[in-house]
Amino acid sequence: MNITKFWREFFHKNGAAVALFMLIAVGVWLFMMIILPQAFMLDFSIRANVPPPKFGTEEHYYTIEHYKYMIFGSALSTDSFNVIDLTVFFRTIAAAAFVTLIDVALCYPIAYYLAQVSTGGWSRLMVLSLIVPFWINEILRAFAFKIIFGSTGVINNFLVAVGIVDQPYDFIRNDVALWAGLSYAFILLMIFPIYNAIESLDKNQIEAARDLGSPWWRIHWRIVVPHAKPGISSGCTMVFMLTAGALAAPQILGGPSSLWFTQIIYQGFNQAGNWARGSAYAIILLVACVAFVLVMMKVFKVKFGEMMK
């Protein structure tokens, strides 16, 4: 569409005041909240690490040393690659993908039940009971998970009492608590897009497939999942992005040996006093996540337009 025509119609349709407000609000949001911070981060990441008084001086030169550091590590190190950071990085991506898969497996049946099986009051009650826990702060929820998964927590007490295990199982060290906490943290962002997608599926489609002899799993495979694919993809995108970028849950629930990549970024900013490296790592995480999502969308043949529905 012609740009001038678009703006004229936009103003005409909404009225000058509303149109102006929307323009300013969206503009401020985009520029102040998204573009500006990211631009500064990008700028930091490609400059030498100097204390703030020296910003803008000759010592604050442009360099890609922080990106190189991520791959090759310190020049003083004997390793040819930065094994620690790279391991944490790939493990974070893999773990985030794993958590996303857990969420799909959990949320698809729940969303299907809510959208197609349950009715009226019962389904409203279920939605409410899904939402209510999220009125509690994220960090408190993470601590609650730490308590129930602890060596003297409810779960271990139960397992020992029933006799399934002799010794309390160390859920924390084995990352079970972390996966559970992360899976739970963003579960609503998975349920609702899938729910929305499945809800728009005509029940007759399911019945027609059943009538034509299809067993339940094929109905899901051929009818429900293809219909819900845009919802599943947008849920996966959000959960993956947020899990890979989560900080509180890994900090609280992570085992002593399992570092999350965001924790390294956090260290760069807050402990090592190396904002430049922190920025570079943050940019790497961002780019890697976006690339991963785009590749997955290509693999599963999802189009952007469909996801926005």
Added chain:
Amino acid sequence: MSADVRLDSVWISFGDFVAARDVNLHIQSGEFFTILGPSGCGKTTLLRAVSGFLTPSQGTVLIGGENMAGIGPNRRPTALIFQNLALFPLMTIWENITFSLEVKGVGKAERRKRADELLELIAMSDQGDKMVAELSGGQKQRVAIARALCAQPQVLLLDEPLSALDLKLRQHMRTELRAIQQQVGITFIYITHDQGEALTMSDNVAVMREGVVEQVSDGTTIYDEPGTSFVASFVGENNRFAGTVSSISDGYASVKTPEGVIEARCSKNPQSSIKIGDDVFVFVRPESLRFVNGQNMENQFQACVYHEEFEGNLWQVFLDIGTTRKRVKMSYVNDGTLKVHGNQPNVSVGFSRDTAIALSEGPLAAE
């Protein structure tokens, strides 16, 4: 392969609401059977009980002599065509048609071959690779039929599948459906509220009211010998006179009505049989009324034409008759000789007693 369908004392209720009451039907193998009734009469419920999507509260459904209790819709020898067709929009046409084969694990090449055969049957060859959204209403209709036939059902169930089509297409599809049924030779159970569809296509019609089957018969009997006052008022148009039977002889009743004594045939249906002193309805079709022109008809009235409509092949004449000025409708074939012109204060109309039927008073169809 074709099978007969039997419903033995089937009751279906949802909480307090009874959707089907003691329904007994025997649908012959290879028959085109229609269940006709106003919306909410329980006809779709009955169809869902045959297809297996719901279980009767009481009674049994037998298909080909086999009790269907506990057998799910995916394992019944039936295929259902939904009111909205429920084609799969994310599959191509040929995948839609052969979905039932895919379920059985039939290979792609064979499925494709079968799809092409069925596409030919529905006169849509070479359209197998299109998507559902690219088809017109009538084409979607035919694909839905092909998809159902592909499952090789013994009984095909159709839930008002023509209701979404425009009039022309609907009339065309009626003929086509009937032709397909005769070609494949399986039992069709067709649900509709449209009496035109019911009468044109069916071997037999069951008329339902509020969960009860009122009459089962072939189309002409339903129309000419309605068994109950509901059937008489629901199927086709009818003029209705309320009165009391004063005498009966030779299968004809004299009914005393405010318009005068009317002679009419007695109902042969035991459910609505009449005796002297009963309150009855006399029904006479608009096309059975005539202008009296020397003939001797048992029932004659002085009338006044107050309105007329010209429909091309028919004149619809609206009259006030007798001293009560009861309004009746008369249909006249336009053979080019008759010219009626409105507001004729004094004409004489009548009908033969053979064309009128007296039925015991009962519920009527909503106007």
